Amino acid sequence: MPLAKPTLIIFGRLPVPGQCKTRLIPALGAQGAAQLYSRMLLRTLREAQAANLGDVILMLTPSPQAARLDASLAPLMAELDRELSHGLVHEPNTIRITLEAQPEGTLGERMQQAMARHLPNGPVMLMGSDLPALDSQRLREAADELALHDAVLQPSKDGGYGLIGLNQPCPDAFSLARWSHANVCLETLTQLTHAGRATYCLPVSWDVDEPEDLEQLALDFPALMKEHSSPFLIS
Template identity: 30%
Template sequence: MSSSNALIIFTRNPELGKGKRRLAATVGDEAAFEIYKFLLHHTREITKTVNAQPQVWYSEKVHENDDWDNNRYKKFQQQGQDLGIRMQHAFETAFQSHDKVIIIGSDMHDLTTEDLNRAFELLDTKDAVIGPAIDGGYYLLGFKNKVPDNVFSNKVWGTETVLEETLKDLKTINYTMLEPRNDVDFYEDIKDVPAFQPFLKHIHA
């Protein structure tokens, strides 16, 4: 594990009827809840051996005795009124003790440990790394030493303009882009993915 690297994982406290609302609109609350727990498990699997100090940032409150191993993960509570303020605060906290910091969410099924390690390696020679999501947002964002100005401000979070607006903020620094990936927000994102079929048996196209 590299002490110079920190991996921020933003997660929502798992609760039936909360989170994955756009997905739940099609598959129902129960299935959306099970899918989210499945995605959390996948996120733990790919981050527990990452070449970084992994940090879990909970949306509401820190859970000390949950499935995130206290011996491996540092635990924090997100702070701020919107997603941008929350991410800015998390980065600033991580940069107090790490040189390279990357943030991911917890709803990326097609992300691997190797992807994360490679992103940290890219920060050896780049100031920033960004993983564009197919829906117009991003699934990964990382910086070396500091966060550029305005990168977390003046964004309409959860819309297809986030990536485009963020890239404008990065144009004055040396950044690199990863390959586009699909995060899980809607039924269409998972309806043809084999790993999700056990959760979709009750749905008939």
């Protein structure tokens, strides 16, 4: 019997200048880095809808509830709410995107808790929001492989990974001693193997973290690099 379509969780941030994509600030400035991130986030959400998988959940930091009550963040949160309600694709059968707060803790703890929250309902894929090459076709490929394997990983050129999918909880996959280094994907694959999980690795992709990533972004996705305000970044 085939598995249900996976729930897709997207980890995202409110695009507050100075608080997102900080490693891009030397190249773009705080405002420019936030504007670029907001465009990448919207692209990610559109591709997630277009993949036509299971539920799509944007897990946000700061939490949506806290942002709506913070006078400095409420206008930005309101713009995001409007974008989710009216700005994205809303055909009759299009999957709606729901908002949740990201769990607390280290990156590994947050990822493990996020997936554990939804794994009781079926397979789950978790991805970042700065992966423009991880489009709807690649998301469907990941879902197809997750139906055939215990886990799926999307390795990144920097040694990390942009997506992980599981059919059953596996806390060991998130118990790395440290994150943000060149062997994160390899160590995670080792943890999954030791836990007895058959894992499929998708072709290596890339994310946008450092100023040197902007050259490839401009080449492959020039619209994301245009000098214009984001649809939901408050100036």
